[in-house]
Amino acid sequence: xxxxxxxxxxxxxxxxxxxxxxxxxxxxxxxxxxxxxxxxxxxxxxxxxxxxxxxxxxxxxxxxxxxxxxxxxxxxxxxxxxxxxxxxxxxxxxxxxxxxxxxxxxxxxxxxxxx
Amino acid sequence: xxxxxxxxxxxxxxxxxxxxxxxxxxxxxxxxxxxxxxxxxxxxxxxxxxxxxxxxxxxxxxxxxxxxxxxxxxxxxxxxxxxxxxxxxxxxxxxxxxxxxxxxxxxxxxxxxx
Numbered sequence: 057x058x059x060x061x062x063x064x065x066x067x068x069x070x071x072x073x074x075x076x077x078x079x080x081x082x083x084x085x086x087x088x089x090x091x092x093x094x095x096x097x098x099x100x101x102x103x104x105x106x107x108x109x110x111x112x113x114x115x116x117x118x119x120x121x122x123x124x125x126x127x128x129x130x131x132x133x134x135x136x137x138x139x140x141x142x143x144x145x146x147x148x149x150x151x152x153x154x155x156x157x158x159x160x161x162x163x164x165x166x167x168x169x170x171x
Numbered sequence: 172x173x174x175x176x177x178x179x180x181x182x183x184x185x186x187x188x189x190x191x192x193x194x195x196x197x198x199x200x201x202x203x204x205x206x207x208x209x210x211x212x213x214x215x216x217x218x219x220x221x222x223x224x225x226x227x228x229x230x231x232x233x234x235x236x237x238x239x240x241x242x243x244x245x246x247x248x249x250x251x252x253x254x255x256x257x258x259x260x261x262x263x264x265x266x267x268x269x270x271x272x273x274x275x276x277x278x279x280x281x282x283x284x285x
Contacts, residue, residue: 105272164215
């Protein structure tokens with residue numbers, strides 16, 4: 057089946073630094089990728105939708121300058137958390153699909169801890 | 172805005188028994204998809220079952236089946252012959268083509284009692 061690889065699985069960074077999370081579709085071309093954030097014992101909240109070659113669409117309340125999303129190719133999207141603060145600590149999950157009615161495939165998630 | 176409600180934060184069931192997880196949603200649209208996802212401790216999101224709103228027949232996948240009541244906007248998941256490996260968080264989710272958004276419910280933690 058389709059596989060989405062997310063890297064790193066865990067990252068610890070210091071406050072004020074930036075961290076990049078990668079989401080790759082390994083065996084299909086992902087025209088659309090989604091980034092979610094999941095707080096402990098809570099649901100997944102959509103942060104943004106990215107289509108290959110165009111700017112990401114951010115959900116209300118998500119700071120686009122803080123969470124930079126790039127979808128430069130059909131197999132790779134990146135989320136960069138800039139000037140990270142402890143409140144950015146969370147679990148981030150990406151998902152990808154080939155076409156609008158294709159199944160969504162999820163990455164394994166990235167646990168970000170900002171100290 | 173679409174909302175998805177899971178009123179059972181936690182459920183438990185004896186191994187080999189049957190359990191039903193509830194989900195309701197709110198939408199004014201007529202064409203959409205509904206999903207149940209499983210999230211085990213590994214945090215990987217695993218698709219359990221999918222239902223197209225235009226289909227009247229309830230979806231089934233082996234031990235998993237749904238009761239889709241479109242008029243009532245209800246989408247429950249039945250797990251038959253529960254197994255220890257079914258223990259996980261289960262999320263109900265709604266997808267609308269118009270805005271391409273997948274909206275998740277708050278989740279139900281399912282415990283399997285040996």
